[in-house]
Amino acid sequence: MATTARVRPALRRTLRSLEQLLGGFGTALLALGLLVWAVTLGWFTAATTLGLVHGLADRERARLGRWGVEVAAPGVRPVRLGEALRDPATRSELAWLARHAVAGNVVGFLAVLAPFSAARDLTFPLWWWTLPDGWASPSLGFWVVREWSGVPGVVLLGACWASATVLLAPVAARRQLRVARRLLGQDPGDLTMRVAELTRTRAAALDAHAAELRRIERSLHDGAQNRIVATTVLIGAARRSLTTTGPAATDQLLGQAQDAAELALAELRAVVRTILPPVLADRGLAGALQGLAAASPVPCTTTVDVPVRSAASVEATIYFVVAEALTNVARHSGAERAHVDVRLRAADDGSEVVEAVVRDDGAGGAREGVGTGLSGIRHRVEAMDGRWSLTSPPGGPTELRAVVPCGS
Ligand SMILES: Nc1ncnc2c1ncn2[C@@H]1O[C@H](COP(=O)(O)OP(=O)(O)OP(=O)(O)O)[C@@H](O)[C@H]1O
Ligand SMILES: [Mg+2]
Incomplete structure (x- = not known):
């Protein structure tokens, strides 16, 4: 037995x-x-x-x-x-x-x-x-x-x-x-590195978030808030002028107050536009990117194959990446034409990612660290747990590629 x-x-x-x-x-x-x-x-x-x-x-x-x-x-x-x-x-x-x-x-x-x-x-x-x-x-x-x-x-x-x-x-x-x-x-070593990377990108995301809040606060403080303060001061002066200097002065002060209020409104609109481009909500990613390409001084074609709407944060990231890349093309490349290719594709692990590629036939030589644009792209993309790469040999062409997971 x-x-x-x-x-x-x-x-x-x-x-x-x-x-x-x-x-x-x-x-x-x-x-x-x-x-x-x-x-x-x-x-x-x-x-x-x-x-x-x-x-x-x-x-x-x-x-x-x-x-x-x-x-x-x-x-x-x-x-x-x-x-x-x-x-x-x-x-x-x-x-x-x-x-x-x-x-x-x-x-x-x-x-x-x-x-x-x-x-x-x-x-x-x-x-x-x-x-x-x-x-x-x-x-x-x-x-x-x-x-x-x-x-x-x-x-x-x-x-x-x-x-x-x-x-x-x-x-x-x-x-x-x-x-x-x-x-x-x-292996556990890889996982440790992955955790370290996620911690780093999370910290970067929080930093970017804090910097963004500071920027919005400064814009509101220096712009709209000042205009509204001016408006209230002008309205107060107008009220006092009713009993002292008469209706002509009141009318002039109210006119100035109205101008200041309109300027405050314009400032507010400008700040709101930088938080989440309204064009994304109105026209979707494809429309927004076509708008960017149409506004580019360098002739630019677009191919956008993203059949479904992605999370607003994903669309905004892709939009800002393409916007900065096209600004760079116009400012630095001397290119004759550029192309923007954005598509939804399956990553190797089966998850969905949005991939944006911006190419130009210009002089090349793009380097991260000279200004803040390319490092801003890196931070934006990494904060979404995405990847980016830049190929720009001297003599060109330049290709900037950003891949952002849809699930984030
Ligand atoms: N498409 C491009 N073709 C050629 N050179 C480029 C291109 N994009 C960027 N560069 C070069 O790389 C540098 C870094 O670009 P980056 O966007 O980081 O900074 P910037 O455009 O100079 O300043 P910022 O974006 O902060 O206003 C640029 O100064 C430019 O010399
Ligand atoms: Mg730039």
């Missing part, structure tokens, strides 16, 4: 491990095919190849999930070769691909061979004598059995295969899971 109690769990563990290794054999065969493609023709179709690598890695993550190992996929993943080769998560996926293409196939093949050979050799006494003379041999055809005296050796070999299966399959399965978790998941 005690032996049965020990054997059953061992058998169950072995069967589970074999099932897992056979599943891994499937993805390992795909990994091998993809690896051969990647090192031969994949260079010419880098974006497709990277998409396939991400897809296969996600498939492996889903498979591991079924074995109780939750492996979180990284967030937004680059699709351009240069960025991808610098991206630690993509580099780990490529390392997993190479490793799984070799190790996954070897252990997958052994996971088929070992139990099959064990079953064949252990049952050898039952059927070897039915074969024609010279045909009976143990698995892998090590030697030929002609007499019953040769049979125990084959059964012993079968027992070795069975023991190896029971002992080694769980070890191999565990190791496969560990390697995949390390290479495909975000």
Whole structure:
């Protein structure tokens, strides 16, 4: 009874491990095919190849999930070769691909061979004598059995295969899971970095928020508030003038008060417009961006493919990024034309992002840190947990790309 109690769990563990290794054999065969493609023709179709690598890695993550190992996929993943080769998560996926293409196939093949050979050799006494003379041999055809005296050796070999299966399959399965978790998941170090990054961008968002409040407060204080103070002073003077200097002076003072009130209104409108451009609410993102392009001194075309309305904060971020980028094109680039491309697309982890790209054919050489515009773009985008990049070699062209998650 005690032996049965020990054997059953061992058998169950072995069967589970074999099932897992056979599943891994499937993805390992795909990994091998993809690896051969990647090192031969994949260079010419880098974006497709990277998409396939991400897809296969996600498939492996889903498979591991079924074995109780939750492996979180990284967030937004680059699709351009240069960025991808610098991206630690993509580099780990490529390392997993190479490793799984070799190790996954070897252990997958052994996971088929070992139990099959064990079953064949252990049952050898039952059927070897039915074969024609010279045909009976143990698995892998090590030697030929002609007499019953040769049979125990084959059964012993079968027992070795069975023991190896029971002992080694769980070890191999565990190791496969560990390697995949390390290479495909975000290890604790990555998560620590992610938390640090989120803390930093949260602090940046709060800073930006506080700076924005200060700016609004200054604008209200220096503009509208002063005009309203002037209005009340002028109205007070007008009331007093009724009893002292007469209606002509009162009329003049009231006229000045009206001018001051109108100026206060204009100031208020200007401040409100900088908080959330009303054009976004009126015309939507596409209309607002077309308005920016039409107002640009450098001829600018737009492609906007965002079929649904995004959160106001996302639309405002994209709007301000494109507005600053087009201002820079007009001020610094000397370009003959510019193009704005904004689209909704799926990130590699399946979530939706809005991607804005502003290109110009100007002189290039844009650098963050010279003024406040480009660093403002970085802060705005990072505060939304997005990504931005700037490519602007001397001689041009310049391309500014911002990717903002829709869920934020
Ligand atoms: N599209 C572009 N083409 C060429 N150079 C550019 C372009 N965009 C920016 N630059 C260069 O990069 C620098 C930094 O741009 P940034 O927007 O950060 O500051 P700025 O435009 O000079 O000042 P601010 O935006 O604070 O008013 C610019 O001074 C300019 O030299
Ligand atoms: Mg600028």
